[in-house]
Amino acid sequence: MKNWRILVAALGLFATSAAFASDVISIKFSHVVADNTPKGKGALLFKQLAEERLPGRVKVEVYANSSLFGDGKEMDALLLGDVQMIAPSLAKFEHYSKPIQIFDLPFLFDDMEAVDRFQKSPTGQALLTSMEDKGITGLGYWHNGLKQLSANKPLRSPKDARGLKFRVQASAVLDEQFKALRANPRKMSFGEVYQGLQTGVVNGTENTWSNYYSQKAYEVQSYMTESNHGLVDYMVITNTAFWNGLPADIRTELSTIMEEVAVEVNLHAEELNLRDKQAIIDSGKTEVITLTKEQREQWRAQVKPVWKKFEKEIGAERIEAAQASNQ
Numbered sequence: 001m002k003n004w005r006i007l008v009a010a011l012g013l014f015a016t017s018a019a020f021a022s023d024v025i026s027i028k029f030s031h032v033v034a035d036n037t038p039k040g041k042g043a044l045l046f047k048q049l050a051e052e053r054l055p056g057r058v059k060v061e062v063y064a065n066s067s068l069f070g071d072g073k074e075m076d077a078l079l080l081g082d083v084q085m086i087a088p089s090l091a092k093f094e095h096y097s098k099p100i101q102i103f104d105l106p107f108l109f110d111d112m113e114a115v116d117r118f119q120k121s122p123t124g125q126a127l128l129t130s131m132e133d134k135g136i137t138g139l140g141y142w143h144n145g146l147k148q149l150s151a152n153k154p155l156r157s158p159k160d161a162r163g164l165k166f167r168v169q170a171s172a173v174l175d176e177q178f179k180a181l182r183a184n185p186r187k188m189s190f191g192e193v194y195q196g197l198q199t200g201v202v203n204g205t206e207n208t209w210s211n212y213y214s215q216k217a218y219e220v221q222s223y224m225t226e227s228n229h230g231l232v233d234y235m236v237i238t239n240t241a242f243w244n245g246l247p248a249d250i251r252t253e254l255s256t257i258m259e260e261v262a263v264e265v266n267l268h269a270e271e272l273n274l275r276d277k278q279a280i281i282d283s284g285k286t287e288v289i290t291l292t293k294e295q296r297e298q299w300r301a302q303v304k305p306v307w308k309k310f311e312k313e314i315g316a317e318r319i320e321a322a323q324a325s326n327q
């Protein structure tokens with residue numbers, strides 16, 4: 001009898017804790033960059049605020065540096081429900097939304113303020129919901145910053161890039177951009193870039209200062225050109241079925257938190273990039289080249305025909321809206 005009571009009590013306890021455990025919503029947030037970058041910090045801030053404001057109801061696990069899924073795998077993982085949030089660079093959406101390719105058009109945005117204006121515009125906001133039929137919901141944009149070029153030879157004029165092999169993200173636009181320079185683009189996951197540069201599989205690449213610094217690209221690239229020719233920004237996305245299935249109060253709170261985190265990330269991204277640019281200069285391993293206005297114009301003229309190639313897929317009116325954000 002006594003044993004039976006103990007058994008019932010134990011079962012009750014088990015049932016209660018099981019119910020409690022199933023009440024905790026677990027969010028796995030996977031990404032490919034380091035913690036000390038705009039996206040890395042954003043993911044950690046989201047975890048902190050979600051767990052502070054929804055104690056015992058939401059738990060967030062952040063997996064940085066491709067430690068759970070690298071790019072190429074993370075989108076499938078989101079759709080399969082193996083992770084609940086990711087924030088791929090905007091270059092990685094072409095299979096889900098052609099209009100999002102707009103963010104890869106070279107020399108489209110004059111500066112990050114223009115990017116910000118476009119993302120906040122009705123055209124930019126509409127892109128967040130453009131993949132819902134594919135099971136993907138956009139929760140917001142996070143900045144990283146403008147891209148710079150790197151190689152083991154100085155890149156001052158577009159001619160200097162000819163014949164070099166450049167690592168690109170999985171993006172047809174970026175592929176065409178390097179072809180327009182008569183260089184050889186090679187698609188490669190972010191996690192493989194350091195080794196690719198080190199072993200000479202590729203000779204150069206393009207990225208932001210924070211990605212170059214945190215991945216130690218300055219150890220294997222002797223020159224970086226401050227070209228500001230394109231953008232690395234992110235869309236934070238979730239699985240639509242997961243998101244719509246959340247209790248309404250939790251979804252509302254998480255949306256509020258996401259808005260606050262975006263403000264914070266976007267406010268500090270430029271500062272982080274400038275800090276890391278300085279750290280690269282201080283390493284003494286890489287020479288940072290600044291272009292004259294005329295040199296930058298040459299690069300722009302050389303890659304501008306890429307716009308026309310993607311105008312139909314992206315939509316001419318979207319490109320106009322983005323250009324209007326340059327004011």
Ligand code: LMR
Pocket residue numbers: 032033039071088089144169189190207211232
């Ligand atoms: C890349 O070069 O693949 C990146 O832009 C990765 C990232 O998420 O910043």
